[in-house]
Amino acid sequence: MATTLHDVARLAGVSAKTVSNVVNDYPHIKASTKERVLQAIAELGYRPNLSARGLRSGRSGVISLIIPDLRNSYFAELADAVMHAADQRGLYVLIEQTGGDREREAALVRGPRTQLVDGLLYSALELGEDDVDLLAEVTTPMVLLGERIFNAPNDHITMQNTAGARAATEHLIEIGRRRIVAFGAHPGEQVGSAGLRLVGYREALEAAGLPYDEALVRAVGVWHRYDGAVAMRAMLDEGEPFDGIVAFNDALALGAMRVLSERGIRMPEEVAIIGFDDIDEGRYSLPSLTTIAPGRDQIAETAVDMLLERIDRRGEEFPPRLVLADFQLVRRESTGASTAPPAASVSD
Amino acid sequence: MATTLHDVARLAGVSAKTVSNVVNDYPHIKASTKERVLQAIAELGYRPNLSARGLRSGRSGVISLIIPDLRNSYFAELADAVMHAADQRGLYVLIEQTGGDREREAALVRGPRTQLVDGLLYSALELGEDDVDLLAEVTTPMVLLGERIFNAPNDHITMQNTAGARAATEHLIEIGRRRIVAFGAHPGEQVGSAGLRLVGYREALEAAGLPYDEALVRAVGVWHRYDGAVAMRAMLDEGEPFDGIVAFNDALALGAMRVLSERGIRMPEEVAIIGFDDIDEGRYSLPSLTTIAPGRDQIAETAVDMLLERIDRRGEEFPPRLVLADFQLVRRESTGASTAPPAASVSD
DNA sequence: GCGCGCCCCTTCAACGTTGTAGAGTGCGTA
DNA sequence: TACGCACTCTACAACGTTGAAGGGGCGCGC
Numbered sequence: 110m111a112t113t114l115h116d117v118a119r120l121a122g123v124s125a126k127t128v129s130n131v132v133n134d135y136p137h138i139k140a141s142t143k144e145r146v147l148q149a150i151a152e153l154g155y156r157p158n159l160s161a162r163g164l165r166s167g168r169s170g171v172i173s174l175i176i177p178d179l180r181n182s183y184f185a186e187l188a189d190a191v192m193h194a195a196d197q198r199g200l201y202v203l204i205e206q207t208g209g210d211r212e213r214e215a216a217l218v219r220g221p222r223t224q225l226v227d228g229l230l231y232s233a234l235e236l237g238e239d240d241v242d243l244l245a246e247v248t249t250p251m252v253l254l255g256e257r258i259f260n261a262p263n264d265h266i267t268m269q270n271t272a273g274a275r276a277a278t279e280h281l282i283e284i285g286r287r288r289i290v291a292f293g294a295h296p297g298e299q300v301g302s303a304g305l306r307l308v309g310y311r312e313a314l315e316a317a318g319l320p321y322d323e324a325l326v327r328a329v330g331v332w333h334r335y336d337g338a339v340a341m342r343a344m345l346d347e348g349e350p351f352d353g354i355v356a357f358n359d360a361l362a363l364g365a366m367r368v369l370s371e372r373g374i375r376m377p378e379e380v381a382i383i384g385f386d387d388i389d390e391g392r393y394s395l396p397s398l399t400t401i402a403p404g405r406d407q408i409a410e411t412a413v414d415m416l417l418e419r420i421d422r423r424g425e426e427f428p429p430r431l432v433l434a435d436f437q438l439v440r441r442e443s444t445g446a447s448t449a450p451p452a453a454s455v456s457d
Numbered sequence: 458m459a460t461t462l463h464d465v466a467r468l469a470g471v472s473a474k475t476v477s478n479v480v481n482d483y484p485h486i487k488a489s490t491k492e493r494v495l496q497a498i499a500e501l502g503y504r505p506n507l508s509a510r511g512l513r514s515g516r517s518g519v520i521s522l523i524i525p526d527l528r529n530s531y532f533a534e535l536a537d538a539v540m541h542a543a544d545q546r547g548l549y550v551l552i553e554q555t556g557g558d559r560e561r562e563a564a565l566v567r568g569p570r571t572q573l574v575d576g577l578l579y580s581a582l583e584l585g586e587d588d589v590d591l592l593a594e595v596t597t598p599m600v601l602l603g604e605r606i607f608n609a610p611n612d613h614i615t616m617q618n619t620a621g622a623r624a625a626t627e628h629l630i631e632i633g634r635r636r637i638v639a640f641g642a643h644p645g646e647q648v649g650s651a652g653l654r655l656v657g658y659r660e661a662l663e664a665a666g667l668p669y670d671e672a673l674v675r676a677v678g679v680w681h682r683y684d685g686a687v688a689m690r691a692m693l694d695e696g697e698p699f700d701g702i703v704a705f706n707d708a709l710a711l712g713a714m715r716v717l718s719e720r721g722i723r724m725p726e727e728v729a730i731i732g733f734d735d736i737d738e739g740r741y742s743l744p745s746l747t748t749i750a751p752g753r754d755q756i757a758e759t760a761v762d763m764l765l766e767r768i769d770r771r772g773e774e775f776p777p778r779l780v781l782a783d784f785q786l787v788r789r790e791s792t793g794a795s796t797a798p799p800a801a802s803v804s805d
Numbered sequence: 806g807c808g809c810g811c812c813c814c815t816t817c818a819a820c821g822t823t824g825t826a827g828a829g830t831g832c833g834t835a
Numbered sequence: 836t837a838c839g840c841a842c843t844c845t846a847c848a849a850c851g852t853t854g855a856a857g858g859g860g861c862g863c864g865c
Contacts, residue, residue: 111572111596113821124845129823137842159573160517161821163508164850171551171573178537180737185533189526192554201573203519203551206540224459225507225519225549248459334741363741370743389528390738393682393711395718461851472815477853485812509851512820 112153121149132157163225171201172416173226175217175233177209181333182388183358184232187254190409191230198413200227207233209331215243223249228416230254231263250419252412256301264415266432268403270302273436274309277355277383277401280438282317284445286353286381289314292340292365293329293357306357306385324349329361337364345372352380359384359391359400366394366443381444396442404434460501469497480505511573519549520764521574523565523581525557529681530736531706532580535602538757539578546761548575555581557679563591571597576764578602579611598767600760604649612763614780616751618650621784622657625703625731625749628786630665632793634701634729637662640688640713641677641705654705654733672697677709685712693720700728707732707739707748714742714791729792744790752782 114125114132121128123146130138131146149155163169174191176184188204195202203226207213214233223229228250244251245262253265281289291310295303307326314321329340337360344351345368356362362384366376374380376396384391384400391398411432440446462473462480469476471494478486479494497503511517522539524532536552543550551574555561562581571577576598592599593610601613629637639658643651655674662669677688685708692699693716704710710732714724722728724744732739732748739746759780788794 111821114823115821125821126823126846127844129821130844133823137844139843142843156567156572158512158821160508160511161850162823164506164512164820164852165822165824167850169508169573179527179533179540180530180537182528182530182533185527185530188552189528189554192527192552201551203549204536204540206537224504225517334737338741367741367743389682393686393715395715395743459851462853463851473851474816474853475814477851478814481853485814487813490813506851509820510853512822512850513852513854515820 111158112155113158114155116153117146117149117155120153121146168227168420169225170199171203171226172228172230172413173203173205173217173223174230175205175207175214177207177232179204179206182360182390183386186388187232187405187409190405191413194406194409194413198417200413200417215240218243218247218249218251223247227420228252230412230416232256250416250423252416252419254408254412262429264419264430264432266408266412266415266434268408269433269436270305271309271312273385273401273403274306274355274357275313276309276436276438277385278310278313279317280383280399280440280444281353281355281381282313282319284377284381287319288322288325288351289319289353289355290344290351291326291357292337292354293332293361294326295330296328303357306355310355325351329357332358332361334360334364334367337361338368339364341365341368345369345374354380354382356382356384359386359388359398362398362400362443363390363394366396366398370395376443377445383444387439391441394443399441399444399446400439402437402439404436407434459506460503461506462503464501465494465497465503468501469494516575516768517573518547519551519574520576520578520761521551521553521565521571522578523553523555523562525555525580527552527554530708530738531734534736535580535753535757538753539761542754542757542761546765548761548765563588566591566595566597566599571595575768576600578760578764580604598764598771600764600767602756602760610777612767612778612780614756614760614763614782616756617781617784618653619657619660621733621749621751622654622703622705623661624657624784624786625733626658626661627665628731628747628788628792629701629703629729630661630667632725632729635667636670636673636699637667637701637703638692638699639674639705640685640702641680641709642674643678644676651705654703658703673699677705680706680709682708682712682715685709686716687712689713689716693717693722702728702730704730704732707734707736707746710746710748710791711738711742714744714746718743724791725793731792735787739789742791747789747792747794748787750785750787752784755782 114128117128118125123142127142128146131143159170172195174188176188179185179188192202205217207217218229230252232254233256241261251263253261253263255267278289291307293303294307295301298304311321327340327344329336337356341364354365356365362382366382369376369380376382384398387400387402391400415430462476465476466473471490475490476494479491507518520543522536524536527533527536540550553565555565566577578600580602581604589609599611601609601611603615626637639655641651642655643649646652659669675688675692677684689712702713704713710730714730717724717728724730732746735748735750739748763778
């Protein structure tokens with residue numbers, strides 16, 4: 110059916126291995142031979158069979174990216190960044206969605222597909238300290254993205270949850286806000302994004318000598334627009350006064366803003382709001398959304414690089430690394446910056 | 458390194474082929490043997506090597522989804538739908554982004570990765586009639602998503618561009634709008650989404666006895682929020698009056714709405730607006746966005762099914778099929794519906 | 806009591822590629 | 836002249852899996 114190395118070899122009058130050597134840029138090949146082989150390849154339209162190559166070499170050139178949900182802009186943008194980084198390094202990316210389901214998150218690192226891919230980039234929402242054993246079992250090279258899983262035996266790259274939340278809160282304090290809502294807490298959580306961001310929020314308050322008021326800490330279990338809208342509606346109905354919001358991600362912030370607008374509450378005059386993630390949508394909301402940009406490209410590139418190193422040095426034992434990506438405060442209208450429209454479309 | 462069929466076979470005291478038969482649910486196996494093999498598999502943690510299986514069987518179980526850009530919500534949501542459909546059918550999905558680049562769109566259907574995947578789902582933006590030859594060359598089973606490529610020799614599933622745009626325009630006419638903007642045209646285009654949607658727009662005007670006014674047909678090359686905002690700003694600056702907008706997708710509509718809000722123009726009172734795609738964001742915008750839902754799940758499932766059939770019947774020649782997905786008008790605030798907040802979060 | 810078909814399992818080879826080992830040539834140096 | 840080395844290429848085997856072919860054993864129908 111498809112043409113193979115042998116077909117090319119026959120046409121070029123060389124051995125199959127020589128064709129393989131040409132394809133793989135093995136150095137010691139006479140120019141004329143190479144020429145002849147390349148021509149035969151072009152003539153027959155030869156393309157290497159990646160399954161065979163994968164079987165023989167133990168490498169498929171495919172890595173898995175495991176994320177909760179592509180419909181969540183943050184993960185879509187992360188996936189995009191990862192795919193570009195992978196592409197530059199000659200890798201293909203197979204995306205798996207967990208739907209944030211704990212069972213599925215656990216199942217995916219065992220499934221047969223780990224036999225297809227060379228490594229895993231794993232962005233878990235639900236797994237935590239208790240699952241260290243599970244992660245230790247995984248023999249496929251793996252790099253964790255995002256949450257801090259305490260003492261996990263893996264390389265790990267994360268945004269600076271605590272420092273970022275602290276910077277966000279400080280920003281609101283700087284512009285004169287005093288009753289600042291922490292929006293999106295997960296009560297009791299220690300090592301997840303929500304817990305760490307709450308710590309940063311608290312640190313900023315303390316540093317400024319502001320009280321930590323439980324009434325301003327709002328739990329929102331799922332960090333989507335809808336949930337942000339529902340939670341904000343409830344909060345407004347309660348009547349607890351506030352003048353600033355640190356939303357634990359942009360989607361929550363956008364949901365909350367929707368409700369604030371409905372109620373005729375002016376932003377940033379009456380309520381200033383800042384998010385987390387720097388998703389594209391925040392540039393176009395009304396008001397445009399101030400946010401903490403988590404260093405997405407850096408996260409993606411570092412993750413792929415670390416994974417590649419794990420793959421190349423498979424078998425070696427070397428200690429897990431923890432990388433903290435640089436974050437950045439992006440000031441927009443929702444905290445009083447008078448932004449010009451963005452200079453260019455972000456997509457293409 | 459990893460355990461193989463032979464390891465399992467040795468432990469269970471059977472041949473490797475018998476293990477293979479158990480793994481693949483071959484029917485004629487004694488219950489006790491099956492039991493023993495399954496236990497050995499569990500004990501050793503055996504997982505099939507998918508490269509070997511792919512090499513031997515000619516099937517990798519992976520399909521490619523080729524799309525312009527994941528950061529575009531429409532495609533992220535489409536990818537999500539495709540991945541769910543694929544998952545239900547035991548397939549993995551490898552996503553490729555073209556960035557809307559014509560060269561890259563063309564290159565991807567030739568690259569070596571087509572040797573890794575069993576089939577392609579191909580959502581091209583830029584390829585058109587002229588590229589039929591290119592598509593005809595592709596031997597990998599392929600299903601086209603989205604645009605109509607005239608006379609392409611492939612299965613094809615598309616939303617109803619013309620009928621959908623007509624329904625959208627009729628909706629605006631029904632609620633009393635008379636100067637309706639076609640927002641996002643691609644002048645001269647015949648067979649792409651923009652061209653087909655413009656036809657639907659025109660049909661609706663004609664059916665209602667309204668004039669087709671060139672001044673109300675606005676070209677916007679790229680269908681992103683930013684481009685919608687820029688184009689709307691230009692239109693308002695020109696001063697051409699209008700009371701309705703059929704935006705050719707939701708992102709354009711959202712960009713335009715941003716500018717309308719800035720200028721203090723009330724929606725839907727002064728300008729009613731409708732989009733295309735039913736992306737999640739439109740539910741939460743202010744006002745929430747009326748839209749044409751293109752039947753995303755149906756598109757995804759039908760596409761995967763058609764592709765699987767092409768894969769199974771590879772070698773057979775049978776005529777290409779064209780499927781038109783059902784669309785739906787979703788009324789929201791931007792055209793005067795008083796929507797309750799959505800009943801549940803769409804994500805998980 | 807013989808043949809036939811079904812059940813259960815095995816052996817063998819092959820999928821297309823690349824690592825290993827090595828052969829042959831030519832060139833520079835001792 | 837001999838030797839080593841670099842270059843160029845080849846033959847062979849192996850990666851882990853499954854299709855094809857086949858072989859015993861058993862039950863059933865005649």
